[in-house]
Amino acid sequence: MSALTESRVISARFGKPQSWTLASYRADGGYETFLSVLKTKKPDEVIAEVKASGLKGRGGAGFSTGMKWSFVPKGTTKPVYLCVNGDESEPGTFKDRQIVEMDPHQLLEGVGITCFAIGAHTAYVYLRCEFAEGLRKVGAAIKEAYAAGLFGKNIGGSGFDLDVHLHMGAGAYICGEETSLLNSIEGVRPYPRNKPPFPAVEGLFGCPTIINNVETIANIPHIMKRGAAWHAGLGHKEDPGSRLWCVSGHVNKPGVYELETGYSLQALIDGLCGGMRRGKKLKCVIPGGSSSRVLTADEVRTVTMDVPCMKRVNSSLGSAGIIVLDESVDMVDAVLNLMKFYAHESCGQCTPCREGSPWLVKILSRIAHGQGRPQDLELILDIADNMEGRTVCALADGACWPLISILTKFRHEFQAKIDAAARSGAAGAPTGVRAPAGAH
Amino acid sequence: MLPETLKSEIVELTSHYPHARAALVPALRAAQRDLGWLGKETQTEVASLLGITALEVHEVVSFYPMLYDKPVGRHVIHVCRTLSCDACGGKELWKHLESKLGVTRGGTTADGRFTLMSAECLASCGTAPVLLLDNERHENLSHAQVDKLLEAAR
Ligand SMILES: Cc1cc2nc3c(=O)[nH]c(=O)nc-3n(C[C@H](O)[C@H](O)[C@H](O)COP(=O)(O)O)c2cc1C
Ligand code: SF4
Numbered sequence: 001m002s003a004l005t006e007s008r009v010i011s012a013r014f015g016k017p018q019s020w021t022l023a024s025y026r027a028d029g030g031y032e033t034f035l036s037v038l039k040t041k042k043p044d045e046v047i048a049e050v051k052a053s054g055l056k057g058r059g060g061a062g063f064s065t066g067m068k069w070s071f072v073p074k075g076t077t078k079p080v081y082l083c084v085n086g087d088e089s090e091p092g093t094f095k096d097r098q099i100v101e102m103d104p105h106q107l108l109e110g111v112g113i114t115c116f117a118i119g120a121h122t123a124y125v126y127l128r129c130e131f132a133e134g135l136r137k138v139g140a141a142i143k144e145a146y147a148a149g150l151f152g153k154n155i156g157g158s159g160f161d162l163d164v165h166l167h168m169g170a171g172a173y174i175c176g177e178e179t180s181l182l183n184s185i186e187g188v189r190p191y192p193r194n195k196p197p198f199p200a201v202e203g204l205f206g207c208p209t210i211i212n213n214v215e216t217i218a219n220i221p222h223i224m225k226r227g228a229a230w231h232a233g234l235g236h237k238e239d240p241g242s243r244l245w246c247v248s249g250h251v252n253k254p255g256v257y258e259l260e261t262g263y264s265l266q267a268l269i270d271g272l273c274g275g276m277r278r279g280k281k282l283k284c285v286i287p288g289g290s291s292s293r294v295l296t297a298d299e300v301r302t303v304t305m306d307v308p309c310m311k312r313v314n315s316s317l318g319s320a321g322i323i324v325l326d327e328s329v330d331m332v333d334a335v336l337n338l339m340k341f342y343a344h345e346s347c348g349q350c351t352p353c354r355e356g357s358p359w360l361v362k363i364l365s366r367i368a369h370g371q372g373r374p375q376d377l378e379l380i381l382d383i384a385d386n387m388e389g390r391t392v393c394a395l396a397d398g399a400c401w402p403l404i405s406i407l408t409k410f411r412h413e414f415q416a417k418i419d420a421a422a423r424s425g426a427a428g429a430p431t432g433v434r435a436p437a438g439a440h
Numbered sequence: 441m442l443p444e445t446l447k448s449e450i451v452e453l454t455s456h457y458p459h460a461r462a463a464l465v466p467a468l469r470a471a472q473r474d475l476g477w478l479g480k481e482t483q484t485e486v487a488s489l490l491g492i493t494a495l496e497v498h499e500v501v502s503f504y505p506m507l508y509d510k511p512v513g514r515h516v517i518h519v520c521r522t523l524s525c526d527a528c529g530g531k532e533l534w535k536h537l538e539s540k541l542g543v544t545r546g547g548t549t550a551d552g553r554f555t556l557m558s559a560e561c562l563a564s565c566g567t568a569p570v571l572l573l574d575n576e577r578h579e580n581l582s583h584a585q586v587d588k589l590l591e592a593a594r
């Protein structure tokens with residue numbers, strides 16, 4: 001097997017001294033693309049270029065970025081907004097944080113080009129408040145860009161005006177859902193909105209709004225500099241590009257690695273990640289952030305990291321948060337941990353999600369604590385069936401996908417605990433559920 | 441009363457938006473940074489600066505885990521409890537902190553120095569276990585390193 005090497009497009013400047021400063025960014029040619037786009041391109045040409053590049057959103061849903069931009073109504077008289085989604089709270093995902101901490105100007109140059117393309121004169125960069133360092137870095141970078149005339153009025157003499165503001169959340173996963181993010185910015189309770197209307201038509205303050213992930217926007221300067229054909233030629237034909245893969249869990253060298261799409265997942269684990277920790281065996285991988293379906297060790301050996309392949313194995317790349325778990329992991333505990341996450345983060349707007357997610361925690365807790373009942377697995381599937389596809393936003397689906405796939409692929413582990421409970425007579429005790437101890 | 445500097449910071453924040461109300465979450469975070477937590481009076485004052493009702497502020501405060509509507513200790517610790525951390529030392533870190541500080545989740549030490557909270561994934565899963573101490577991230581933590589951190593936080 002040939003050794004994997006990183007492709008380093010988005011991460012090319014990570015680790016350079018003072019990589020986050022304007023001086024360092026400009027020394028590497030930063031903002032030249034933005035200024036030349038302003039002078040030489042029409043907005044529609046930028047949109048066409050991004051469409052032709054094949055870039056898909058990096059926030060989770062993987063929608064074509066150029067296509068999304070083209071949904072802003074032509075000739076609208078309302079202001080248009082760009083919101084950059086840096087809420088990054090999907091368990092297993094930690095790439096956007098690296099971009100905002102290590103190369104905030106790369107993101108801001110992308111913001112400038114994107115705003116020009118969609119006709120926006122105001123952009124909000126939304127970061128979760130836990131990104132103290134990222135907030136400092138992006139805040140300082142915005143100031144530098146204004147001072148250098150890269151934001152503000154009549155940028156580079158082009159007549160294009162742009163204001164960029166930093167906005168922060170306050171610790172809620174749901175605010176990463178794009179319409180919840182809009183309500184979060186507006187200062188109301190951040191419940192996700194029903195769609196339609198889609199944000200591109202009626203978004204922030206009722207105006208046309210494009211919401212894109214941090215990594216998506218960081219790709220834009222590279223595409224405009226090197227051209228759509230260059231990007232379309234990276235990695236897998238049907239899902240091209242270079243992505244930041246976040247590997248966590250039981251590998252020797254967890255971290256963020258940049259690779260073109262289409263590489264073998266097993267090779268990433270064995271190669272760049274240095275293999276499994278303490279020589280243990282791989283049990284499973286959750287490949288696209290916690291809201292994706294689990295892959296068994298056998299499946300991991302066969303898959304490549306691109307949308308078409310993940311579809312074939314009925315999983316998804318989501319936010320590229322790859323959680324690697326070894327044989328020591330108890331899958332009942334693992335799924336209970338995740339269901340606590342979804343129950344905690346449900347905004348409470350839809351009944352199936354608000355009621356279903358804590359129920360799942362209750363039932364899984366009793367199985368984990370040796371008090372599972374024979375009918376519990378059917379009960380779990382029944383509750384999940386009531387949640388999936390029946391809610392305002394995809395959080396409920398995101399809870400069901402890991403749950404059902406883990407329950408299906410590792411059913412024997414759940415069954416063994418329930419059988420043991422039946423033998424010991426603990427199952428069906430009238431008190432049923434014991435309160436989970438502490439935070440775990 | 442909100443300090444004058446905080447008031448002018450909040451007024452400046454409102455200039456970023458077409459409607460002052462949109463500055464609410466950043467304004468509350470700024471207030472919490474200066475005052476420790478968001479009492480009723482603080483919420484009412486922020487409301488009047490933004491031209492909304494105290495109830496509208498409360499609806500938002502009560503939603504977000506990182507906005508505190510109850511007093512907290514001088515230092516707030518958030519330990520990540522989500523899967524990657526849990527599988528890589530997070531469980532043990534949590535137990536260590538509970539026993540060291542003698543509090544359970546959400547509790548504040550008797551001397552008012554620390555409040556211990558858990559947090560969901562902090563986007564540092566590759567450097568588990570992870571915690572925030574007064575919103576600053578600390579990664580790859582051994583128990584000895586945590587002890588040092590706590591000693592330095594007076
Ligand atoms: C519950 C939930 C949480 C989400 N969290 C994030 C997030 O933290 N960051 C993000 O970019 N997208 C997140 N998304 C996806 C966004 O709704 C949206 O699709 C994305 O920001 C669009 O950007 P993209 O097209 O550039 O990927 C989340 C979606 C859901 C349903
Ligand atoms: S699915 Fe859950 S998180 Fe999403 S809107 Fe409904 S209740 Fe809220």
Ligand code: FES
Pocket residue numbers: 091092093520521522523524525526560561562563564565566568570
């Ligand atoms: S699971 Fe702890 S930082 Fe992501």
